[in-house]
Amino acid sequence: MAAQVFATPMLAKSSFAGAAVVSKAAKAPARAAGMVVKAQGTDYGLGLEMKTTKEKSMKAGRAPVPLELEDMPLPLNTFKNKAPFVGTIKSVERIVGPNATGETCHIIIEHGGKMPFWEGQSYGVIPPGTKVNSKGKEVPHGVRLYSIASTRYGDEFDGKTATLCVRRATYWCPEMKAEDPAKKGICSNFLCDAKPGQEVMMTGPTGQVMLLPKDPATPVIMVATGTGIAPMRSYYRRFFVEDVKSWEFKGLAWLFMGVANSDAKLYDDEIQECIKRFPGQFRCDYALSREQTNKNGGKMYIQDKVEEYKDQIFQLLDGGAHMYFCGLKGMMPGILEMLEGVCKEKGINYEEWLEGLKEKGQWHVEVY
Template sequence: LIGIGSPPASHSLAMSPKMLVAGLSVASAALVPQPSFHSTAQASRASPKMGLLDTIKTAFGGGKQDFLEADPYWDQSNIPVNTYKNKAPFTGKIVSVKRIVGPEATGETCNIVISHEGKMPYWEGQSYGVIPPGINPKNGKPNSVRLYSIASSRYGDDMTGTTTTLCVRRATYWCPELKAEDPAKKGVCSNYLCDAKPGDEVKLTGPSGKVMLIPEQNPNVDLIMVATGTGIAPYRSFIRRLFVEKTPFGEVYKGLAWLFLGVANSDALLYDDEWQSVLKSHPNNFRVDYALSREQTNKNGGKMYIQDKVAEYSDEVFNRMDNGAHMYFCGLKGMMPGITEMLEGVCKEKGLVWEDKLGEWKKNGQWHVEVYQ
């Protein structure tokens, strides 16, 4: 499922919703209100002091961005889903495409910013569908939609509520016989996006998905986020909402957001500058651990994969989950067996039955999985 533009220069330069008051009337003109969300007008009348949502509303000319925050902000009952579908997609435009890995990375990954004009509101943890142009040579039909997890908060990296960011790895195939890449086997959609230029049109569907949402009704919840490669996308949206953009939930959040990321080497790290900035600004609420398979070794002397890194903290991860944390998995499906086996081992040490414990976490909505082959 994972897509698997330029990121903000620094945490200090990122705008917050409170900074939207000035200079955004033009951007707001294209926005479409979503009546399914509660209006902030009632909250405005109830309190003589202007709050954050009212500030946003005023900045965008009378509520045109009400869809960005529900009222109350944690209410997920009317989250936007499938605003645009395959038969009638929205036509967005590429804003920027930027390679975000170093020269020694195993492949190319791009940060791609797309304008949706405020007409495809989404929440953190959701996905957009992209329909690449052209015909599938195997069946003679138009290319099918590909899903990409969204890597920006609902406000977009530019904080206008009119863009989205995707994190896309260019899919290629190395032919051992030719000793070269085989263009016939390259990923159609990923190459289309990574080759796109500003102004190019792109057909979008969605937003889709409710599996990876943040439980914002609990400002003390711990979030344990496990990713391989471009599976980092939804967590970037989480972290920006929590720590970068001064959102309603971010202003009250007191829990721990703990990120685990597995990639091949240091050059393949994604958004590391952003994580380091958040570590400095929120040292008590954010942690990050990397598994670099070609640079680190696990306790047995083998390559350090993401499941090995999580296993180093097995007791702490289990205890946090047992105390109500939410655990998210996004990326390659192959990481799951090692992690579940590790947690099963902790269960046995505590005299617990793993199947029962996992069932409890799933029932409580603490277990979020969005992985791919």
């Protein structure tokens, strides 16, 4: 649920440490089950130039924040479908290069401090318009969930905005040899096409699966594909960008990020700046499936990159590290198989070992 849920510099190897009324619109036909995303060489009005975020959302030192939000209890379902919160779009920018395999946008929404959340939670978005349900009745569109890509303080560090990282879903019709606008993702396109000042109806926040450990000394391993980077961005910004003295991160943050190519990297400018500032605490390893090969000469996927460091990861988990997964569910079988192999090598019962991680709250999975 990093985007929608429905459906590097290297360090030496170490053992580590409101609105209830929805306006009606034309009835949209059902989306095809086999949705694909194709945006290479297209321009949706944002231009093909990648916009960077570091200069806009990072300060020279740690950013001061309203620390009263640290005492905020976990908010859950503050706003619901029948009475959503009405936020306002502050900005929408493309954050991938011209050769990326899809259109991904960095979207800042103003909530004025009225819809607070914790890192790792999600917002629901209700796109405008209506659909025809299975009973032939015209009803509002349903809620789409998006992982929040900022900390509770937002990109402006005042606790009044939240960020979403959204990939535009389009359908490439092989017969038309073009994108079929009738089958595009309703909510993702609404968000990516939104203009500053436009209203957006939201529900939530929701989610407890991806919350951070209570102890800020706990090592955190993050595994993401594409817009699965969203909750991970909230983590590393809390760790390395904001001045939260009562929760000062003392552990290791290790990010594994899988995308198609270099132009599809998300927030790399921020990531590299954080690594530069905290080289002993933060590292990032990329799996670029169209640019790198794995040990067998095939495409380098996220599970292949994680496998390269299986011994260190196993040791970290055995020592109490928390591991977070967000993105495409297809990455999970390979990672689980790899960990099972490590357990076998060490004479450890894999099922018991993994169940132990879950029981101790070290295993966090949110895939789609």
